Amino acid sequence: MTHFVLVPGAFLGAWAWDEVAARLRAAGDEAHPLTLSGLAEKAGVPAGQQTHVRDVVAEVERLGVRDVVLVGHSYSGIPVGQAAERLGDRLARVVYVDASVPFTGESFLSGWDSDHVRAAIEANAGVWPPLGADDCVGQDLTDEQIAGVLARATAHPGATLTEPAELEGSAGDLPSTYIKCLLDGDAPPPAVAELLKGDTWELVEMDTGHWPMFSRPAELARILRASVAAHQGV
Template sequence: MTPFVLVAGARLGAWAWDEVAAELRAAGHEAHALTLSGLAEKQGVPAGQQTHVQDIVAEVERLDLRDVVLVGHSYAGIPVGQAAERIGERLARVVFVDSNVPVDGESFLSGWPSDHVREEIAAHNGFWPSAGADHYAGQGLTDEQIARIVAGQTPHPGATLTEPAVLKGPIAELPATYITCLLDGEDPMDAVAEALKSDHWELVEMDTGHWPMFSQPRELARVLRESVARP
């Protein structure tokens, strides 16, 4: 039995993992989906990026988890990667699901054309606003799945996207699996490509879009289970 801590990307909460968590539990594992501060049922809680890192570390410590697999999707790869470093020997593996990865001194918005995001945050009182249904098109999602995401999402605290990551060592030194979702583009970001050169990292491809917890929850759960067996 392996404990998994599941953290969804921007605008999403623990609810995004319902189907994946059920699959993991059915296979005999622990699944702890976590809502980060300022999102979903935690709206109104002030949050910067380091708040989110501490959310994850605190959850691992509160549950006294050992040999834990931390799973970060999209934006959540940034705080999850930092938390993975900070929990030390409690970590078994970190899994990045089509995500950004932390680079010391750089933010989520570093390394890709993101001026429009900064402008949206400035125009919406410090929050990245919720997205419309068209944002989720072409990603292997049904109309019903898109409607579920649109209904459940909440504006994302902007400071978590603009504040820099803090790492003591290279992210490539952590035992990691990187899941790339092919409908979202085959070329990983530069920081991911560099980390994948490490013997500690492995690459897994999924033939779906950027939100596999909705489009292919059973397949994603299988990949997560198989990551446990990695050296």
């Protein structure tokens, strides 16, 4: 039995993992979806990036388990990758789902044309407003799914996006799986491609969009389980 801690990306809460979590549990594993501070039912809670790192570490400590697999989608790869380093031998694996990866001194907004995000944060009292329906087009989501996601999405705390990551080593030092969703670009970012050259990282591709927990939950659950089994000799 594997303990998966499932961390959603920007604008989302633990609810985003409902379908994936149900499939993991049906297969005999434990799934622990986590809402980060300032989002969903925790909206309004002040949060910086290190708040989110502590959220993830605290959840593992609350569970009191070992051999944990941390799963981070999109933005949450940044706090998940930092939290993974702090778990030491309690960590079994990190899985980045079409996610950003932390690098010391760099923020979520580093390395891409993010001026529009920074401007939106400044214009909206320090939060990043949720995306619109147009941002979800071409990502393998039905109109009903898009409407459902947008109805539950919440603004994202801006400081978590602009503050730099803090690592003692490198995310490349930890056993990791990177899931690339091909409708959101056909290759991982260059910095992630470099990490994938190492012995501890592996790449898995999904022919779907940026939110596979909605578009392909059964396939994503199978990949999560397989990423662990392959490295346990099961």
